[in-house]
Amino acid sequence: MECTLRKTLKILLIEDNLALAGQLVSFLEGLGWQVDYAAEGKLGLQLANQYAFDVVLLDLNLPDTDGLQICQAILASANIKPPILMLTARDAYQDKASGFAAGADDYLTKPFDLRELALRCEALARRRELFQQQSLEIGQLKICRRQRQVWWQGQPIALTATGFAILQKLMENHPYPSSRRELIEHVWPEEEPESNVLKAHIYTLRKSLEPAVGHPLIHTISTIGYQLQGLTDA
Secondary structure, eight states: OOOOOOSOOEEEEEOOOHHHHHHHHHHHHHTTOEEEEESSHHHHHHHHHHSOOSEEEEESBOSSSBHHHHHHHHHHHOSSOOOEEEEESOOSHHHHHHHHHTTOSEEEESSOOHHHHHHHHHHHHHHHHHHSOSEEEETTEEEETTTTEEEETTEEEOOOHHHHHHHHHHHHHTTSOEEHHHHHHHHOSSSOOOTTHHHHHHHHHHHHHHHHHSSOOEEEETTTEEEEOOTTOO
16 A cells, blocks of 8 residues: 655654664655654754754653653744654553653554554644644744735735745744755755755845845854844834
8 A cells, every 4th residue: 555645744753763763764755755863852852943843753762861751842942843743662551641741742652554654744744734823923023824925013025935935934943043955945845946046035035124124134144044033123
């Protein structure tokens, strides 16, 4: 039976079993998905706080801390709360109840069918989209995802479709910077553009925002990418 998948997903895998992790990464990347991997909870938490993921796959038995604590920490500190699917050999009712109480969205007991894992990831990502707020507001800046509109202090700003997509990703990752790779994959998921295309669109976006805002909002972060700053200025 083949899996019919709706879209490319960005997955964070936190799993200390190297053999299983390798199998999962190979399978998920074979579906065309993007996978970041952490063998320890501390690194997993750092990645969850730094980047936006569609789903986090979290093992309960980690070498440096309990997976339940990592689950709670991710939901408490991540700028964008990702759905969390717990992977564990613990199959008792109380173990599952503890996982859900810690904030997990789903629970899969080892060993499991990799195809089922993919379907559950897709379902979690779809559910997240359905309940994701349509408006995002940080300080004086507000966007409406559905209408693809932008406002600064209540005044509308006209942007190109590409400019809006870049600004949306910058806002979703705020207060953290967005890497050039993240922005390219968000704006051009099917085919990577030619060199310097992102830079050119950032330049155009800055020129569209600054007359209305009165100061630069998009700042270049050396060796990383771009970051929004000054959103709360009057």
